[in-house]
Amino acid sequence: MTNSSIIRISNLSKKYGSKEVLRVTEAAVRRGYITGIIGPSGAGKSTLLRILNMLEPPSKGEVFYYGRKVPAAKADVLALRRKMTMVFQKSVLLEMSVYDNLAYGLRARKLPRAEIEKRVNTILETIGLSGQSKQRANTLSGGEAQRLAFARAVVLQPEILFLDEPTANLDPANVELLERLLVQLNKDCGTTVLVVTHNLFQAQRLAHETIFFYQGELVEAGATEQIFTAPRCQQTDAFVRGRMIY
Amino acid sequence: MIEAVRQAFSLLFPLDSSLTHIILLTLYVSGSAVALAALIGVPAGTWLGLQAAVKVRWLQRIIYTLMGLPPVVGGLFVYMLLSRRGILGPLELLFTPTAMIIAQLLLTLPIVMGLTSVAVRTKGKEAVDTLLSLGAEQRLILWTIVKESRYGILGAIIAGFGRAVAEVGAVIMVGGNIEGQTRVMTTAIVLEVRKGEFAFAMALGIILLLISFAINAGLYRLQAGGRDD
Ligand SMILES: Nc1ncnc2c1ncn2[C@@H]1O[C@H](COP(=O)(O)OP(=O)(O)OP(=O)(O)O)[C@@H](O)[C@H]1O
Ligand SMILES: [Mg+2]
Numbered sequence: 001m002t003n004s005s006i007i008r009i010s011n012l013s014k015k016y017g018s019k020e021v022l023r024v025t026e027a028a029v030r031r032g033y034i035t036g037i038i039g040p041s042g043a044g045k046s047t048l049l050r051i052l053n054m055l056e057p058p059s060k061g062e063v064f065y066y067g068r069k070v071p072a073a074k075a076d077v078l079a080l081r082r083k084m085t086m087v088f089q090k091s092v093l094l095e096m097s098v099y100d101n102l103a104y105g106l107r108a109r110k111l112p113r114a115e116i117e118k119r120v121n122t123i124l125e126t127i128g129l130s131g132q133s134k135q136r137a138n139t140l141s142g143g144e145a146q147r148l149a150f151a152r153a154v155v156l157q158p159e160i161l162f163l164d165e166p167t168a169n170l171d172p173a174n175v176e177l178l179e180r181l182l183v184q185l186n187k188d189c190g191t192t193v194l195v196v197t198h199n200l201f202q203a204q205r206l207a208h209e210t211i212f213f214y215q216g217e218l219v220e221a222g223a224t225e226q227i228f229t230a231p232r233c234q235q236t237d238a239f240v241r242g243r244m245i246y
Numbered sequence: 247m248i249e250a251v252r253q254a255f256s257l258l259f260p261l262d263s264s265l266t267h268i269i270l271l272t273l274y275v276s277g278s279a280v281a282l283a284a285l286i287g288v289p290a291g292t293w294l295g296l297q298a299a300v301k302v303r304w305l306q307r308i309i310y311t312l313m314g315l316p317p318v319v320g321g322l323f324v325y326m327l328l329s330r331r332g333i334l335g336p337l338e339l340l341f342t343p344t345a346m347i348i349a350q351l352l353l354t355l356p357i358v359m360g361l362t363s364v365a366v367r368t369k370g371k372e373a374v375d376t377l378l379s380l381g382a383e384q385r386l387i388l389w390t391i392v393k394e395s396r397y398g399i400l401g402a403i404i405a406g407f408g409r410a411v412a413e414v415g416a417v418i419m420v421g422g423n424i425e426g427q428t429r430v431m432t433t434a435i436v437l438e439v440r441k442g443e444f445a446f447a448m449a450l451g452i453i454l455l456l457i458s459f460a461i462n463a464g465l466y467r468l469q470a471g472g473r474d475d
Contacts, residue, residue: 050375054378055378088375088379091376092375094376094390095393104380104390108383109381153379156380156381
C-alpha cells in the first residue's frame with residue numbers, strides 16, 4: 001500500500017444468505033480525496049459504505065484503515081469509529097430538537113459544552129437552520145431533514161466522511177450549498193470523502209476519483225476524468241453514457 | 247346504576263377505613279408488581295428488541311404466549327411455589343401481599359418485556375446504526391434507544407398496570423382475599439357479588455376505574471412531558 005491511501009480493501013466479500021452482493025478484490029481510497037461511487041441500483045454501493053463504516057462485518061476479506069487492521073480492543077475500535085461517520089441514504093433523525101441532534105455526537109465525545117455550542121451554532125448558520133434549532137427534528141421538511149443529517153455528520157469534523165446519496169431530496173439551491181460545503185471541507189480540513197451518487201454530473205463536479213460498481217463487483221476505478229471520458233471497460237462506458245439497461 | 251354512583255360517593259366521602267385499606271393495598275400490590283416488572287422488563291425487552299429477529303424468535307414467541315397467561319394459571323404456579331411443600335414454602339409468604347406481588351409480577355413482566363421489545367424493534371437497526379456512526383458507545387446507544395422508544399415503553403408499562411389491577415384470579419389464589427390483609431379491589435368485588443351486593447360491587451368497580459384513570463392520566467402526562475431532550 002502507499003502512504004496516501006487511508007482505506008484499503010483486500011479480497012472483500014459480502015454475502016446475505018447465499019447471495020453475494022459485494023466482491024472487491026483490491027481497492028484503495030486516497031487520503032484527502034473525494035471519491036465518487038457510482039453504479040446501478042442494487043450494485044452494492046450502500047453495502048460497501050456500511051462495511052467501511054464498520055456497521056457490518058464483511059463475510060470475507062479485510063479492510064485496513066490508516067494502513068492497519070481493525071484493532072481488537074474495544075476502546076481502539078471506538079476511537080477508530082470516531083474518526084469517521086456516515087450520512088445514510090435513509091437518515092434517521094433522533095426524536096429530539098434540531099440542536100440536540102447536532103450535539104449528540106459531540107456530547108458522546110465528551111467535548112466541553114462551550115465548544116459544542118460554538119460548533120453547533122456555526123453549522124446551524126451554515127445550513128440555514130439557525131431559526132429552527134429548537135424545532136423537533138421529526139417535524140422538519142424532507143429537505144431540511146436531509147440538511148440536518150448532513151450537518152450532524154460534518155459537525156463531528158471526521159477524517160473520513162461517507163455520504164450515501166446526500167442530496168437526493170434537495171432542491172437545486174441546497175444541492176449547490178451542500179456541494180460547496182463538501183468541497184470546502186475537503187480543501188480546508190483535508191477530509192477524505194466517499195460519496196455514493198446517482199447523479200453522474202455531481203460525481204463529475206465533486207470527485208477526484210471515481211469507482212464504478214456493477215452487480216456487486218468493482219468494475220473500474222480511476223481518476224474521474226478518465227472514468228467519464230475514457231473508461232477502460234465496456235460496462236463503465238455504457239453506464240456513464242446512460243446506455244446501460246438494467 | 248345511579249344508586250351505585252351515589253353509593254360510591256358516599257363511600258368515598260368520608261372514606262370507610264376498610265375500603266381505604268383495600269384501595270391502598272390494591273395500589274401497593276399492583277404498583278409494586280409493575281414497578282418491578284418495569285425494572286426488569288424494560289432492560290430485558292430493550293435487549294430482546296435489539297437482537298436479530300431470527301436469533302431470538304423462540305424466546306419472542308414464548309414471551310408473546312406468556313403475555314396471555316391466564317391469571318389463574320400464573321396464580322396456581324406461584325401458589326405451588328409458595329405452598330408449604332413448595333420450593334419457597336419455608337419463606338411462609340402464601341396469603342401475604344408479597345405473594346400477590348410475586349404473582350402479579352409473573353403476569354405483568356411478559357407484557358412489559360414483550361411490548362418494550364416491540365417498541366425497540368420498531369425503532370430498529372437503522373437507529374442503532376445511526377448512533378454507532380455518530381460515535382456513541384454501547385451504553386449511550388442503549389440509553390438513547392430507550393429514550394427514543396419512550397412512548398412505546400410507557401405504553402408497555404400502562405398495559406402492564408392495567409393487567410395487574412384488573413386481574414382477580416391470581417391474587418385471590420395466592421392472597422386468599424383475607425379482609426384487612428390481602429383483600430384488594432377485584433377480590434372485594436367478587437365477594438360482594440357472591441353476597442348479592444351488586445350495588446356495592448358496582449360501586450367498587452367504579453372506584454377501581456377511577457383509580458385506574460387517575461394513574462393512567464399521570465403516566466400519560468409523563469409520556470407527553472417525557473421529552474427529556
Ligand atoms: N440485509 C440484507 N439482506 C438481504 N439482502 C440485502 C441486505 N442488504 C442489502 N441487500 C441486497 O444487497 C444488494 C445491494 O444493496 P445495496 O443497498 O448495497 O445497493 P445500492 O448499490 O446501494 O443500491 P441503491 O443505488 O438502490 O441504493 C441489493 O440487491 C440488496 O437487495
Ligand atoms: Mg444504496
